[in-house]
Amino acid sequence: MDASTDMGRTRPAGLTTLDDMTKRPYAGFDRVATAKRVGLESLIAAIADTTDGGLWNNGSLVVRSKRGKKGMSVHATGRAADLSWRPMGDRRRGSNYETAQRVADLLVDNADRFGLEAVFDYYPKPFGRGWKCDRGAWRKYTSRAFSGAPGGDWLHVEVSNTVADDPGLGDVWRAIWHDEPIPTAQEPARTRPYPGAPLRKGAQGDDVRWVQAIVDTWVDGDFGPKTEQAVQDFQQANPDAGPVDGWVGPMTWAELNRHA
Numbered sequence: 001m002d003a004s005t006d007m008g009r010t011r012p013a014g015l016t017t018l019d020d021m022t023k024r025p026y027a028g029f030d031r032v033a034t035a036k037r038v039g040l041e042s043l044i045a046a047i048a049d050t051t052d053g054g055l056w057n058n059g060s061l062v063v064r065s066k067r068g069k070k071g072m073s074v075h076a077t078g079r080a081a082d083l084s085w086r087p088m089g090d091r092r093r094g095s096n097y098e099t100a101q102r103v104a105d106l107l108v109d110n111a112d113r114f115g116l117e118a119v120f121d122y123y124p125k126p127f128g129r130g131w132k133c134d135r136g137a138w139r140k141y142t143s144r145a146f147s148g149a150p151g152g153d154w155l156h157v158e159v160s161n162t163v164a165d166d167p168g169l170g171d172v173w174r175a176i177w178h179d180e181p182i183p184t185a186q187e188p189a190r191t192r193p194y195p196g197a198p199l200r201k202g203a204q205g206d207d208v209r210w211v212q213a214i215v216d217t218w219v220d221g222d223f224g225p226k227t228e229q230a231v232q233d234f235q236q237a238n239p240d241a242g243p244v245d246g247w248v249g250p251m252t253w254a255e256l257n258r259h260a
């Protein structure tokens, strides 16, 4: 379900990092997804899970036009879901609305982590409220912004393309919900064959980058004094790496592989 008067701009290119996530242009409908998108689905499943079914997925990927409007629903992108907060068959108005508000608040408070594009809350009078990334704040609508408002018993949640396919999004939600450390997606260092000659100060390139990542210094591919010091620290801490000389020879290389 869409906010017809609050959508419709196109997505700019070049938003690739989470740093870009706050106060950025709103994407709206961009393209039709060919399948459900694992990032959005994992987030919605985790929300349903952590709220013990207090909120449940009432539809994510739906390829259809906006009702009575021209243009495609943002649900067709696979980046949006409607989370219902009234249990099926429950006639009590407002039954899980408190939980829904807590969910909406957590999403918005961590908007950058969730790559949040929008949250629409249809319930409040007179016309519902919406949070959007391009203003980074809630707005209480003062005119009719979406059908179903006021009183609609669901949240419409939209994430960006940057996270829509990231299966770790659900784990991020779980960590935030339980107030635990947030998992980071870190590329594991991999083992690497010895280049054939020692690396030392002045060396450059991918082998240096690999070494720098493991000895935990700035990774720039230039073997300078800081890298040399970090290699010496590594050798000091790992006797099997050979003499503490700041040179990366076969013994140090082998030990680095054991730490890769």
Ligand SMILES: [Zn+2]
Residues within 6 Å of the ligand: 001, 002, 075, 080, 081, 082, 156, 157
């Ligand atoms: Zn919707």
